[in-house]
Amino acid sequence: MAIRVRDTFSQVLGELRHEPTAKRVRAFVGDEVVVDTTEAELFWEPRRVVPCYAVPLAAIRTAVVEGAEVDGSGSDLVGLRLPAVSERPVLDPSIPFAVHTTPGRVLDVGGRAGFAPAELPGYVALDFAAFDAWFEEERPTVGHPRDPFHRIDALPSTRSVRIEHDGQVLAESSRPVLVFETMLPTRFYLPRDDVRAALEPSPTRTTCAYKGHASYFTAAGLPDIAWSYPEPQEELTRLRDLVCFFDERLDVTVDGVARPRPVTPWS
Template identity: 50%
Template sequence: MALHISPSFWKILPELRYEPTPRRIRAQLGGNTVVDSTHAVLAYEPRRVTPIYAVPAGDISAELTAAAPDGDPLAGVPPEALMDPRYPFSAHTAPGQPLDLRAGSHELPGAGFRPEDADLAGYVLLDFNAFDRWLEEDQVVQGHPRDPFHRVDALDSSRAVRVHLDGQLLAETRQPLLVYETMLPPRTYFPRGDVDWDVLNASTFRSVCPYKGTANYWSVAGHPAGTDLAWSYEAVLPDSAQLKDRVSFFDERTEVYVDDIKQEITSLFRF
């Protein structure tokens, strides 16, 4: 029987997974290199979809001590929340020992985690956000480590696409850029000139994607579903240069029509 690949991904989601990387991985604090490893792995805790770096303890130039217990970090956490890469590192879903790190004058409570797993014996998982800067070889990594099994494909199209919020037209184009990203819903990126800027207000919210760059957001004022509804990658990474000067909307909170056919938006996530 043929194997349907994407459902297989969700079947292994509850497991602790890892993938070795041949790249040199470094982390810096205050201009000093605290982590320097050529034996790193990308580790995925159970129910997490984005990886974190794990390195041999000997590749960390810091004192590692057991962290004091701090209650149950998973209490009341819905399964889908753990899939958000912004969710706290401290919400560990695998058995193991949280660790505090001390490097010179820098103290990083709970920034390490030693899993109880034979395949990762001697490795320490590290909180990406606890360090000032991460490097793969000499390239800065933003947001979180890149997943080697993740693709982002941006394709020009001539399909007619329009997006509404409760019937109010927000954008309409015959020149969409369709972005297909692994395990995520397709996104339509509109030329700026095809967006109704009179209904959008700039937001203070920003997000960082390791594949695309840093995004600015806009909201539709006075609408409960309009907060941070649209975004554009103002600081685009080289691999996603096509997204420059394009604007996208959350399909999940809007009505989207492609060639005059209303789209049924379904989540790809399975819990």
């Protein structure tokens, strides 16, 4: 029987998953190195879609204090419903690290959150956001650890893309860059000269582990409806200063064919 590859992900989403990395991983608090190891694991609790680092207890250079045990019976009421990914709610990065869906013990790691999973003895999963900086070798890691099974392709295209809201054309281009990202809908990044709507800068900022730090815009009275990467990560410099719209909330036509609005955490 043929199996669609993404369905294999859905089948194991409810399980604890881990993958060793040979990279040297370091965590900083201020200028102090508090974790330094070449034996880290990428670690996904059940229903988590992005990993954190789990490191050997011996690699932690600060005080570790044991806290309460948890049974991991995270309610299915927690999380986001993404029918294209899983029948059960998924835990995206907006769900706090403190939500645990596998048995283990909560830890205090130098005043920051840690978790010792019962099924990964000798390792401590760490709250990525609680530390001031992370490095893989000499490169900063932003947002969360990169998933080695997650891929992004940013390809120049000559497809005709039109973006509308209530019949008003916000942008139209025949020179987009299409971004194909694992488990996410295709995104259409357009040159600013092809954006008709006035873009008003927003104070909102987000971080993508793969693309970098995004700045947001309001357009046609819709807050934070578009974003751009002024300084994208080195592998995706093609996206610099291009504008992408949330087609979850807009009408997008490609080569004259209307696309259905995708269902994502940003719907």
